[in-house]
Amino acid sequence: MKVWTLAASTLESFLHNRLIVVLLLVGIGIILIMMIPLLGVKAKITGTNQAMMESVVLQVVSEVVGFMSGLGSLLAAWAATDSLVTELKAGTVLAVMARPVKRWEFLLGKYTGVMMLMAGYAAMMIGVSYLLAWLGGQHIHANPLVLFAYPLVRYAIYAAMAMLLATVLGSVMSMVSVMGIVIVNSMVEPGSWDWKPKLMWLKTALYYVLPSTNLLSEERFLSLRQAALKPTTWQEHGTALLYGLDYALVILLLAMWSFRGRTLRRD
């Protein structure tokens, strides 16, 4: 109950945040901008070029959604950092933690609030992709549940990472660290970076320690869309999603452990 109260309060504070409003406006702007080429493509569809046009439209949709999804990862990290650091900076945490609330409940409440925001964002992203496809005269083949679950799990990992870092660092350092992790993560992805042979041990270690690049990369999200034409089994989805959830849970538990011994002072 207390966790839900804190989660609802966290979500409400986001809805009063100007950055979120800006992001929403960016989303609406993207839809408006993409309407022009997509409506143009739609007008050129004939009986003979139907398959080619479908491919063009879905490619455009993939790129737009891929961009938004990447933005979502940053939003998840920022929201998690902000939800904690702002409370500490403003001192609102003192009156809240004076209540019979355990520290892990506070952190879980904040995290749940962030995930509620990201669930809304993922739902908006699906809406945008369906809308863009419809504007181009096509429709998306992938299961909406899959389109919703994959980015959400990725956001869960980024949010947990940012929250863990925010328990020990300031907001800027936490965000920089998360972005650093994202960059390093892309560098350890097979075939993405030319590692010197003597540093291969480091690449291997990072590959195992950092979350699966397949799950985190935008390609994973996009290839899933292509894979929708070659159906992926629910067991495969389940394995990938459980891996991501497990990773997020471990990081979140580490964040709770770290927050347990943190001094609650106005930073």
Added chain:
Amino acid sequence: MTTAAIEFREVTKVYRQRWRGLEVPALTNASFSVGPGEVCAFLGPNGAGKTTSINLLMGFFFADFGEIRVMGYPPGDIRAKAQIGFLPENFAFYKYLNAERLLRFHYALAGGAASAAGLLISDLLAKVKLTEYRKLKIGKYSRGMVQRVGLAQALLKDPQLLVLDEPTSGLDPTGRKDVRKLISGLKAAGKSIFLSSHLLSEVEQVCDRVIIISKGRVVQSGMMEELLGNSDRVEILVSALPEELQVRVTEWGGSVAAGEHGISVVLDLGHKREFAEAIWAAGHDVLRIAPLRGSLEELYLKTVGNESGVA
């Protein structure tokens, strides 16, 4: 044996900046206790360790050494927190909420049932005189109004112990009087109150116990009456004062004032007997001899000297 509301035993807290190799002692072997139903003034200059002590007892900071018990539990234990109402110094709030919603939020965190919240919150808002501003966003409140809503949230769920850090900060004289009245009411209801303030005249009127802290050490602790009554000066009321005795009083560093019922002479305790015998020898009467009750401000200044932060 009754459980103390607050107990500090040899508590030490040192702030460390490891990368700079800095160590600043904030609290050194601090020991004191506040009994159930007592109103305790926690005084000291700025930087003396008052807010550190409050943060330690609330479980926001962790002591390096020593033991702390709050309502019989370690600091931060939710069984202790369930019995505490806390007003932090410079109460911070969610600016987008109005007073009613903020109190509902805190009431929910305190484990209160939503059905009982409405009436209780209305009562509390009336108590702190914010009923007509209940729907106004707190971001638009004046400092005094924020302090009032902070007090209201501290009173939610009928706490047994109130920890108030500068409760009258930002309040006008009427507001301060209201808070004093509120504290007196809570005292009458048997609540324990731990009050940090710079307004010595205010706390003198409502507190039973005084703890004075300076440079992280408890330098004075005891019941208000004992500490203020423990003066080294005495007031002697006499029927008449011959001129040569008046001169001697001045030489002793005493003072003379004519009153309705006689002449009041204030002297050091050491000259009491000599003065009284001289009055009798001159054929006059000693009407009353009473130890002079000091003020809290005098006690404070005598204890901590002229360190900064004295109000």
